[in-house]
Amino acid sequence: MENINLKINGLDVSAPVGSTILEAAHLAGIKIPTLCYLKEINEIGACRMCVVEVKGARNLVAACVHPVNEGMEVYTNTPKLIESRKKTLQLLLSNHDKKCLSCVRSGNCELQQLCHEYGVEDEDFYEGEMNxxxxxxxxxxxxxxxxxxxxxxxxxxxxxxxxxxxxxxxxxxxxxxxxxxxxxxxxxxxxxxxxxxxxxxxxxxxxxxxxxxxxxxxxxxxxxxxx
Ligand code: FES
Incomplete structure (x- = not known):
């Protein structure tokens, strides 16, 4: 199968034609956080946790749905991306029942794990209307x-x-x-x-x-x- 050559965080990476940035990053052992993504089952680009910077692109792109192109330069962990992912987590928490201590998934919750990784605390979320x-x-x-x-x-x-x-x-x-x-x-x-x-x-x-x-x-x- 034909391969596409790109750079991720300055590393040369080769991935099959049709791969997404997320798949290419996985091949290179580079971790990009995800929440809505389930391989081949749910690839809908909904949560925006996997956003990355692509050189020349005006906006951040969702790595789980964005295909790789020849010569593409991707960055997965810049200050801008960390800020964007923090905002995403804060917005999710703003409409989330945060009784984590009594939650059946406490300690095994992907949202909680990402908040921990990105240093998002209870007091960081926006106060507003909740469902x-x-x-x-x-x-x-x-x-x-x-x-x-x-x-x-x-x-x-x-x-x-x-x-x-x-x-x-x-x-x-x-x-x-x-x-x-x-x-x-x-x-x-x-x-x-x-x-x-x-x-x-x-x-x-x-x-x-x-x-x-x-x-x-x-x-x-x-x-x-x-x-
Ligand atoms: Fe949710 Fe990519 S993992 S948008």
Whole structure:
């Protein structure tokens, strides 16, 4: 396959024709942060965490969707990029339930990890209007907490492309955009097959399994109650 030659952070890099900047950077062992990206499943350039500078380009470009060109010069870690990624994280936090200590994903949350890496603290986010959503606990196996959703659409993509079900998607527009089912049905009312792929794909604590430990322990202690 024909290769494209470019420079990333001054290093000579060669990547197959049709590669994105992100893929070329991975080939060269250069890390670019991502949030919405899921290889070959969700490549939609939505979150802007992966922005890079391309010499001669007027604006920052999203590395996960921007193709490489011959002779391109890319920079992945300039002060301008760090500032842009910090702003992105601050804006995400400005409409995010920040009860991280009690969150099921605390310590294993991609948003929390990036905030830690970029030094974004609780007090850095902008105060403003926030969305407040009821938990969707209508499904037997999981809970959707849209207060922690960052609209990356990774759950939507795996439901549709990996599992072939497609029962969730974005509803409404602009600030009111939220991920859910058609006609505002709870997940339990749809043809969801309880595969859990969406939970595995979620970068935050917006989707998580129900915990039946208490009921199981009660059933073991008093089986008659559950016959
Ligand atoms: Fe590239 Fe989200 S990872 S825009």
């Amino acid at each position: 407040h959503y009821e938990l969707d606990d209508s499904a037997a196996h999981m809970i959707r907490d849209n207060n922690k959703c960052i609209l990356c659409r990774r759950c939507v993509a795996v439901c549709e492309k990996t599992q072939g079900i497609g029962v969730i998607g974005p509803n409404n527009r602009g600030f009111a955009t939220m991920i859910g089912s058609a006609f505002e049905m709870g997940l339990g009312e749809t043809s969801c097959v309880s595969c859990g792929q969406c939970i595995a794909a979620c970068p935050t604590g917006a989707l998580y399994e129900k915990d039946y430990t208490k009921q199981i322990l009660e059933a073991i202690a008093d089986p008659e109650k559950y016959v």
